[in-house]
Amino acid sequence: MEQSEMLQFLQQVAQQKVSPEEALVKLKNTGFTELEYAKIDTERTVRTGYPEVIYGAGKTAAQIVGIVQAMKQQKQPILATRVTAKKAAAVLAQEPQLQYDQIAQTLRLPAAQIEQNGEIAVVTAGTSDINVAEEAAVTAEFFGNRVTRIYDVGVAGIQRLFSKLDLIRRANVVIVIAGMEGALTSVVGGLVDVPVIAVPTSVGYGSHLNGLTPLLSMLNSCAAGISVVNIDNGFGAAYNASMINHLAQGGKDE
Structure with missing residues (x-):
């Protein structure tokens, strides 16, 4: 709690607008919920504008269920990424109100109304590359962004990209997802006047090195305005894109 917020809160107690019991609960708030295996950051939205997201890989279904239940008690929107279909089935057996996307491998319980x-x-x-793209798209929508999906427009048939340029140029930010040699990023970067976020994927033949080749290609792009996230990191790309989009939209609304 910031100093100004604390002062205002104490004034409410002095004015008997807040009871001493309510004040004690608030002052004892540590900003996280303690579980045996996790500490859930309940103040992240206040600090950053974005809620905590559950990284499902490496967690058991029971652990995901426990975290989901704790977040529901805090009335937080829920998004879990990297959840396999088998693990999702076990989670859904106990939390059937969650929505599972098998391509994106996400579980989510959005807030009642998300304005995009x-x-x-x-x-x-x-x-x-679509599984990584859907992780990005679902995440971006969860964070309150409109998403246009433009799939399978790589440089091997570049006319496919040109047929969709009007759609791409309409966006405030573009996420480009590519495996193999990652050339699509530089091409798109040279055709748009908005930020481009590049995502290398672990898709390709031997010397592709599980995504290292497109990662290095994207980092060395001669097109300006490109930033690069880690291999297969659709979530990270969507998070950054959401921040850029909301800033851009805020400027347009003024």
């Missing part, structure tokens, strides 16, 4: 503002374009080089 601005626009993010999610562009893939190939169909094999």
